[in-house]
Amino acid sequence: MTAATGTERNTQRGLGPAAVELRGVVREYGTKQARVRALDAVSLQFPAGSWTAVMGPSGSGKSTLLHCAAGLERVDAGQVLLGGADITASSDAELTKLRRDQIGFVFQTFNLIGSLTAEQNVALPLRLGSSRVSRQELRRVLASVGMEDRMRHRPRELSGGQQQRVAIARAMVTRPAVLFADEPTGALDSKSARTVLDLLGEMVATAGQSIVMVTHDPVAAACADSVVFLSDGRIVDHAQRPTAREVADRLTRLEG
Incomplete structure (x- = not known):
């Protein structure tokens, strides 16, 4: 499927051409005597129906960018727009609802609850949002990540790759406009990482999902x-569909 088709599908959901946009975003940490500018007037668009990787040396601002774009952190200056709507001045309650209803998160550490089954972990966002939990929908989401036959297993009974697929299913169960992934393959072996990356690519290609992914891995970024x-x-x-070697070379130059 072409990126244009993904954009069309997201436009029908009300997103328009940009899933997320940052306009002159500044984020600083520390006291006046030791102020650090993690983001320095960053302006950037993440197109709807596309997959964007964010890379850079340690301390370059990757995670801060993701957190600000996802509404996890407030910016000190500039604007953050989700589907064209400015969320910069949203209240804490509005941001909480936004993250619950329109944004999905996947992290390196999976963040699954050990006492719950895969099915119960996936259902958690719906329960927290007081939404009706459909067993059929849970099965559908788990099947979409190849985990339908493991829905009654707890995290300790699953491999790292399987736990990450459950985490992706949990992020997708609310049908978010944007999926933010922070080092989603960082804790996985190469085979499991490939499976997760293929799954993310399929979400973009077949459902027009918008994905913003922070990674240190050139192979992951090249996907x-x-x-x-x-x-x-x-x-x-900025690079369009670079090879892993091209990504590694550019990163090496930045780190040098």
Whole structure:
């Protein structure tokens, strides 16, 4: 499927051409005497129906960018737009609802609850949002990540790759407009990582899902439609469908 088709599908859901947009975003940490600017007037669009990887040296601002774009952190200046709607001045309650209803999160550490089954973990966002939990929908989501036959297993009974697939199903059960992934393959072996990356790519290709992924892995980044490179809190490079070698070379130059 072409990226245009993904954009069309997201437009029908009310997103328009950009799933997320940052306009002149500044984020600082620390006291006046030791102020650190993690994001320095960053302006960037993440197109709807596409997969964007964010890379850069340690301390470049990758995670801060993701957290600000997802409404997990407030910006000090600039604007963050989700589907064209400015969320910069949203209240804490509004941001909580936004993250619950329109945004999905996948992290390196899976963050599954050990006492719950895979099915119960996936149902958790719906229960927290007081939404009706359909067993059929839970089966559908787990089947979409190849985990329908493991729905009654607890995290300790699953491999790392299987736990990450459950985490992806949990993120997708609310049908989010945007999926934010922070190092989703960082704790996986190469085979499990490949499975997770193929799954993310399929979501974009078949359902027009919008994905923003922070990663340090050139192989993972090369699976995305585009790669954005940060250094010292600024966008310094951009590549469309680069190879893993091209990503590694650009990252090496930034780290040098």
